[in-house]
Amino acid sequence: MLLQHGAQAVPFRLGDGYAPSVAGKQIARACHETLMRDGLAAYDAARAGCLTQAVENIIEANTLLSGLGFENCGVSAAHGVHDALTVLEPTHHFMHGEKVAFGIVCLLVLENRGPEEVEEAVHFCAAIGLPVTLADLGLTKVSDADLMQVGEAAMNPASVIHSVPVPLTAAKVAQAIRAADAIATRITGR
Structure with a gap:
Protein backbone atom coordinates (compact mmCIF):
# COMPACT_ATOMS: atom_id res chain seq x y z
CA MET A 1 0.00 0.00 0.00
CA LEU A 2 1.22 3.52 -0.69
CA LEU A 3 0.55 6.54 1.45
CA GLN A 4 0.77 10.09 0.23
CA HIS A 5 3.45 12.05 2.07
CA GLY A 6 3.52 15.56 0.70
CA ALA A 7 3.98 15.33 -3.06
CA GLN A 8 5.46 11.84 -2.93
CA ALA A 9 3.91 8.40 -2.34
CA VAL A 10 5.80 6.28 0.15
CA PRO A 11 5.37 2.57 0.87
CA PHE A 12 3.55 1.76 4.10
CA ARG A 13 3.86 -1.47 6.02
CA LEU A 14 1.72 -2.30 9.01
CA GLY A 15 4.91 -2.87 11.00
CA ASP A 16 5.77 0.79 10.56
CA GLY A 17 3.11 1.58 13.15
CA TYR A 18 0.75 4.53 13.20
CA ALA A 19 -0.64 6.90 15.75
CA PRO A 20 -4.23 6.54 16.91
CA ASN A 72 -6.16 3.06 14.61
CA CYS A 73 -7.07 1.75 18.04
CA GLY A 74 -7.71 -1.90 17.32
CA VAL A 75 -6.73 -4.35 19.96
CA SER A 76 -3.65 -5.04 17.90
CA ALA A 77 -1.79 -7.38 20.24
CA ALA A 78 -5.03 -9.19 21.03
CA HIS A 79 -5.42 -10.02 17.35
CA GLY A 80 -1.70 -10.65 16.92
CA VAL A 81 -1.78 -13.15 19.79
CA HIS A 82 -4.91 -14.74 18.32
CA ASP A 83 -3.22 -15.21 14.98
CA ALA A 84 -0.05 -16.57 16.57
CA LEU A 85 -1.86 -18.98 18.90
CA THR A 86 -3.03 -20.87 15.85
CA VAL A 87 0.45 -22.45 15.61
CA LEU A 88 -0.57 -24.54 18.63
CA GLU A 89 -3.00 -27.29 17.63
CA PRO A 90 -5.10 -27.33 20.82
CA THR A 91 -6.37 -23.82 19.99
CA HIS A 92 -7.72 -24.76 16.55
CA HIS A 93 -11.26 -25.50 17.74
CA PHE A 94 -11.62 -22.19 19.56
CA MET A 95 -13.40 -19.34 17.83
CA HIS A 96 -11.71 -16.08 16.85
CA GLY A 97 -13.30 -14.07 19.66
CA GLU A 98 -12.30 -16.61 22.26
CA LYS A 99 -8.61 -16.36 21.38
CA VAL A 100 -8.88 -12.57 21.07
CA ALA A 101 -10.35 -12.42 24.60
CA PHE A 102 -7.21 -14.05 25.99
CA GLY A 103 -5.20 -11.79 23.69
CA ILE A 104 -6.79 -8.74 25.32
CA VAL A 105 -5.29 -9.76 28.65
CA CYS A 106 -1.93 -10.20 26.87
CA LEU A 107 -2.26 -6.74 25.29
CA LEU A 108 -2.87 -5.17 28.68
CA VAL A 109 0.24 -6.90 30.04
CA LEU A 110 2.35 -5.82 27.04
CA GLU A 111 1.24 -2.21 27.53
CA ASN A 112 1.80 -2.46 31.31
CA ARG A 113 -1.74 -1.28 32.03
CA GLY A 114 -2.87 -0.78 35.61
CA PRO A 115 -4.12 -3.69 37.69
CA GLU A 116 -7.67 -2.34 37.81
CA GLU A 117 -7.89 -2.33 34.02
CA VAL A 118 -6.54 -5.89 33.78
CA GLU A 119 -8.93 -7.06 36.51
CA GLU A 120 -11.89 -5.42 34.77
CA ALA A 121 -11.07 -7.22 31.51
CA VAL A 122 -10.46 -10.59 33.18
CA HIS A 123 -13.63 -10.40 35.29
CA PHE A 124 -15.76 -9.33 32.33
CA CYS A 125 -14.45 -11.99 29.95
CA ALA A 126 -14.66 -14.73 32.58
CA ALA A 127 -18.23 -13.70 33.50
CA ILE A 128 -19.40 -14.36 29.96
CA GLY A 129 -17.41 -17.55 29.56
CA LEU A 130 -14.53 -16.27 27.45
CA PRO A 131 -11.06 -17.79 27.92
CA VAL A 132 -8.68 -15.75 30.06
CA THR A 133 -6.04 -18.38 30.87
CA LEU A 134 -3.96 -20.79 28.85
CA ALA A 135 -5.86 -23.67 30.45
CA ASP A 136 -9.11 -22.13 29.19
CA LEU A 137 -7.62 -22.47 25.69
CA GLY A 138 -6.69 -26.11 26.19
CA LEU A 139 -3.03 -25.24 26.76
CA THR A 140 -2.56 -26.77 30.20
CA LYS A 141 0.93 -28.09 29.46
CA VAL A 142 2.24 -25.38 27.17
CA SER A 143 6.03 -25.14 27.31
CA ASP A 144 8.21 -22.07 27.17
CA ALA A 145 9.37 -23.34 23.75
CA ASP A 146 5.72 -23.45 22.59
CA LEU A 147 5.17 -19.89 23.79
CA MET A 148 8.36 -18.77 22.05
CA GLN A 149 6.97 -20.29 18.84
CA VAL A 150 3.80 -18.25 19.39
CA GLY A 151 5.90 -15.13 20.05
CA GLU A 152 7.82 -15.67 16.83
CA ALA A 153 4.61 -16.12 14.86
CA ALA A 154 3.23 -12.93 16.43
CA MET A 155 6.25 -10.99 15.20
CA ASN A 156 5.45 -11.71 11.55
CA PRO A 157 6.07 -8.37 9.77
CA ALA A 158 2.46 -8.29 8.52
CA SER A 159 0.98 -8.83 12.00
CA VAL A 160 -1.21 -6.17 13.54
CA ILE A 161 0.72 -6.63 16.79
CA HIS A 162 3.22 -4.05 15.54
CA SER A 163 0.69 -1.30 16.28
CA VAL A 164 1.32 -1.76 20.00
CA PRO A 165 3.02 1.42 21.23
CA VAL A 166 5.90 -0.45 22.91
CA PRO A 167 8.93 -2.18 21.39
CA LEU A 168 8.22 -5.89 20.95
CA THR A 169 10.24 -9.05 20.49
CA ALA A 170 9.17 -12.66 20.26
CA ALA A 171 10.47 -13.20 23.79
CA LYS A 172 8.47 -10.22 25.16
CA VAL A 173 5.30 -11.59 23.55
CA ALA A 174 5.95 -15.10 24.93
CA GLN A 175 6.61 -13.69 28.41
CA ALA A 176 3.50 -11.49 28.25
CA ILE A 177 1.41 -14.55 27.40
CA ARG A 178 2.83 -16.46 30.38
CA ALA A 179 2.35 -13.42 32.65
CA ALA A 180 -1.22 -12.84 31.40
CA ASP A 181 -2.00 -16.46 32.20
CA ALA A 182 -0.56 -16.12 35.72
CA ILE A 183 -2.42 -12.85 36.38
CA ALA A 184 -5.76 -14.19 35.10
CA THR A 185 -5.28 -17.42 37.04
CA ARG A 186 -4.75 -15.40 40.24
CA ILE A 187 -7.74 -13.12 39.55
CA THR A 188 -10.14 -15.95 38.71
CA GLY A 189 -8.80 -18.40 41.28
CA ARG A 190 -8.72 -21.18 38.66
Whole structure:
Protein backbone atom coordinates (compact mmCIF):
# COMPACT_ATOMS: atom_id res chain seq x y z
CA MET A 1 0.00 0.00 0.00
CA LEU A 2 1.22 3.52 -0.69
CA LEU A 3 0.55 6.54 1.45
CA GLN A 4 0.77 10.09 0.23
CA HIS A 5 3.45 12.05 2.07
CA GLY A 6 3.52 15.56 0.70
CA ALA A 7 3.98 15.33 -3.06
CA GLN A 8 5.46 11.84 -2.93
CA ALA A 9 3.91 8.40 -2.34
CA VAL A 10 5.80 6.28 0.15
CA PRO A 11 5.37 2.57 0.87
CA PHE A 12 3.55 1.76 4.10
CA ARG A 13 3.86 -1.47 6.02
CA LEU A 14 1.72 -2.30 9.01
CA GLY A 15 4.91 -2.87 11.00
CA ASP A 16 5.77 0.79 10.56
CA GLY A 17 3.11 1.58 13.15
CA TYR A 18 0.75 4.53 13.20
CA ALA A 19 -0.64 6.90 15.75
CA PRO A 20 -4.23 6.54 16.91
CA SER A 21 -6.48 9.29 15.63
CA VAL A 22 -8.58 11.43 17.97
CA ALA A 23 -11.76 10.02 16.41
CA GLY A 24 -10.44 6.47 16.64
CA LYS A 25 -9.66 6.85 20.34
CA GLN A 26 -13.12 8.30 21.09
CA ILE A 27 -14.86 5.55 19.13
CA ALA A 28 -12.79 2.87 20.87
CA ARG A 29 -13.65 4.44 24.25
CA ALA A 30 -17.37 4.43 23.38
CA CYS A 31 -17.11 0.78 22.35
CA HIS A 32 -15.43 -0.13 25.66
CA GLU A 33 -17.96 1.83 27.72
CA THR A 34 -20.85 0.14 25.91
CA LEU A 35 -19.38 -3.31 26.46
CA MET A 36 -18.80 -2.67 30.15
CA ARG A 37 -22.23 -1.09 30.69
CA ASP A 38 -24.40 -3.47 28.65
CA GLY A 39 -22.29 -6.58 28.09
CA LEU A 40 -23.49 -8.79 30.93
CA ALA A 41 -27.14 -7.84 30.51
CA ALA A 42 -26.88 -8.47 26.76
CA TYR A 43 -25.21 -11.83 27.37
CA ASP A 44 -27.99 -12.91 29.74
CA ALA A 45 -30.74 -11.63 27.43
CA ALA A 46 -29.27 -13.31 24.34
CA ARG A 47 -28.89 -16.63 26.22
CA ALA A 48 -32.58 -16.34 27.12
CA GLY A 49 -33.46 -15.71 23.47
CA CYS A 50 -34.44 -12.09 24.08
CA LEU A 51 -33.65 -9.05 21.99
CA THR A 52 -33.26 -6.12 24.40
CA GLN A 53 -31.77 -2.67 24.09
CA ALA A 54 -28.62 -4.00 25.77
CA VAL A 55 -28.32 -6.62 23.02
CA GLU A 56 -28.86 -3.96 20.36
CA ASN A 57 -26.19 -1.79 21.97
CA ILE A 58 -23.68 -4.65 22.01
CA ILE A 59 -24.44 -5.47 18.37
CA GLU A 60 -23.74 -1.84 17.51
CA ALA A 61 -20.53 -1.83 19.57
CA ASN A 62 -19.31 -5.10 18.02
CA THR A 63 -20.05 -4.19 14.44
CA LEU A 64 -20.15 -0.43 13.91
CA LEU A 65 -18.04 0.98 16.74
CA SER A 66 -15.37 -1.71 16.78
CA GLY A 67 -15.15 -1.58 12.99
CA LEU A 68 -14.63 2.19 13.03
CA GLY A 69 -12.34 2.22 16.06
CA PHE A 70 -10.24 -0.73 14.93
CA GLU A 71 -8.25 1.00 12.24
CA ASN A 72 -6.16 3.06 14.61
CA CYS A 73 -7.07 1.75 18.04
CA GLY A 74 -7.71 -1.90 17.32
CA VAL A 75 -6.73 -4.35 19.96
CA SER A 76 -3.65 -5.04 17.90
CA ALA A 77 -1.79 -7.38 20.24
CA ALA A 78 -5.03 -9.19 21.03
CA HIS A 79 -5.42 -10.02 17.35
CA GLY A 80 -1.70 -10.65 16.92
CA VAL A 81 -1.78 -13.15 19.79
CA HIS A 82 -4.91 -14.74 18.32
CA ASP A 83 -3.22 -15.21 14.98
CA ALA A 84 -0.05 -16.57 16.57
CA LEU A 85 -1.86 -18.98 18.90
CA THR A 86 -3.03 -20.87 15.85
CA VAL A 87 0.45 -22.45 15.61
CA LEU A 88 -0.57 -24.54 18.63
CA GLU A 89 -3.00 -27.29 17.63
CA PRO A 90 -5.10 -27.33 20.82
CA THR A 91 -6.37 -23.82 19.99
CA HIS A 92 -7.72 -24.76 16.55
CA HIS A 93 -11.26 -25.50 17.74
CA PHE A 94 -11.62 -22.19 19.56
CA MET A 95 -13.40 -19.34 17.83
CA HIS A 96 -11.71 -16.08 16.85
CA GLY A 97 -13.30 -14.07 19.66
CA GLU A 98 -12.30 -16.61 22.26
CA LYS A 99 -8.61 -16.36 21.38
CA VAL A 100 -8.88 -12.57 21.07
CA ALA A 101 -10.35 -12.42 24.60
CA PHE A 102 -7.21 -14.05 25.99
CA GLY A 103 -5.20 -11.79 23.69
CA ILE A 104 -6.79 -8.74 25.32
CA VAL A 105 -5.29 -9.76 28.65
CA CYS A 106 -1.93 -10.20 26.87
CA LEU A 107 -2.26 -6.74 25.29
CA LEU A 108 -2.87 -5.17 28.68
CA VAL A 109 0.24 -6.90 30.04
CA LEU A 110 2.35 -5.82 27.04
CA GLU A 111 1.24 -2.21 27.53
CA ASN A 112 1.80 -2.46 31.31
CA ARG A 113 -1.74 -1.28 32.03
CA GLY A 114 -2.87 -0.78 35.61
CA PRO A 115 -4.12 -3.69 37.69
CA GLU A 116 -7.67 -2.34 37.81
CA GLU A 117 -7.89 -2.33 34.02
CA VAL A 118 -6.54 -5.89 33.78
CA GLU A 119 -8.93 -7.06 36.51
CA GLU A 120 -11.89 -5.42 34.77
CA ALA A 121 -11.07 -7.22 31.51
CA VAL A 122 -10.46 -10.59 33.18
CA HIS A 123 -13.63 -10.40 35.29
CA PHE A 124 -15.76 -9.33 32.33
CA CYS A 125 -14.45 -11.99 29.95
CA ALA A 126 -14.66 -14.73 32.58
CA ALA A 127 -18.23 -13.70 33.50
CA ILE A 128 -19.40 -14.36 29.96
CA GLY A 129 -17.41 -17.55 29.56
CA LEU A 130 -14.53 -16.27 27.45
CA PRO A 131 -11.06 -17.79 27.92
CA VAL A 132 -8.68 -15.75 30.06
CA THR A 133 -6.04 -18.38 30.87
CA LEU A 134 -3.96 -20.79 28.85
CA ALA A 135 -5.86 -23.67 30.45
CA ASP A 136 -9.11 -22.13 29.19
CA LEU A 137 -7.62 -22.47 25.69
CA GLY A 138 -6.69 -26.11 26.19
CA LEU A 139 -3.03 -25.24 26.76
CA THR A 140 -2.56 -26.77 30.20
CA LYS A 141 0.93 -28.09 29.46
CA VAL A 142 2.24 -25.38 27.17
CA SER A 143 6.03 -25.14 27.31
CA ASP A 144 8.21 -22.07 27.17
CA ALA A 145 9.37 -23.34 23.75
CA ASP A 146 5.72 -23.45 22.59
CA LEU A 147 5.17 -19.89 23.79
CA MET A 148 8.36 -18.77 22.05
CA GLN A 149 6.97 -20.29 18.84
CA VAL A 150 3.80 -18.25 19.39
CA GLY A 151 5.90 -15.13 20.05
CA GLU A 152 7.82 -15.67 16.83
CA ALA A 153 4.61 -16.12 14.86
CA ALA A 154 3.23 -12.93 16.43
CA MET A 155 6.25 -10.99 15.20
CA ASN A 156 5.45 -11.71 11.55
CA PRO A 157 6.07 -8.37 9.77
CA ALA A 158 2.46 -8.29 8.52
CA SER A 159 0.98 -8.83 12.00
CA VAL A 160 -1.21 -6.17 13.54
CA ILE A 161 0.72 -6.63 16.79
CA HIS A 162 3.22 -4.05 15.54
CA SER A 163 0.69 -1.30 16.28
CA VAL A 164 1.32 -1.76 20.00
CA PRO A 165 3.02 1.42 21.23
CA VAL A 166 5.90 -0.45 22.91
CA PRO A 167 8.93 -2.18 21.39
CA LEU A 168 8.22 -5.89 20.95
CA THR A 169 10.24 -9.05 20.49
CA ALA A 170 9.17 -12.66 20.26
CA ALA A 171 10.47 -13.20 23.79
CA LYS A 172 8.47 -10.22 25.16
CA VAL A 173 5.30 -11.59 23.55
CA ALA A 174 5.95 -15.10 24.93
CA GLN A 175 6.61 -13.69 28.41
CA ALA A 176 3.50 -11.49 28.25
CA ILE A 177 1.41 -14.55 27.40
CA ARG A 178 2.83 -16.46 30.38
CA ALA A 179 2.35 -13.42 32.65
CA ALA A 180 -1.22 -12.84 31.40
CA ASP A 181 -2.00 -16.46 32.20
CA ALA A 182 -0.56 -16.12 35.72
CA ILE A 183 -2.42 -12.85 36.38
CA ALA A 184 -5.76 -14.19 35.10
CA THR A 185 -5.28 -17.42 37.04
CA ARG A 186 -4.75 -15.40 40.24
CA ILE A 187 -7.74 -13.12 39.55
CA THR A 188 -10.14 -15.95 38.71
CA GLY A 189 -8.80 -18.40 41.28
CA ARG A 190 -8.72 -21.18 38.66
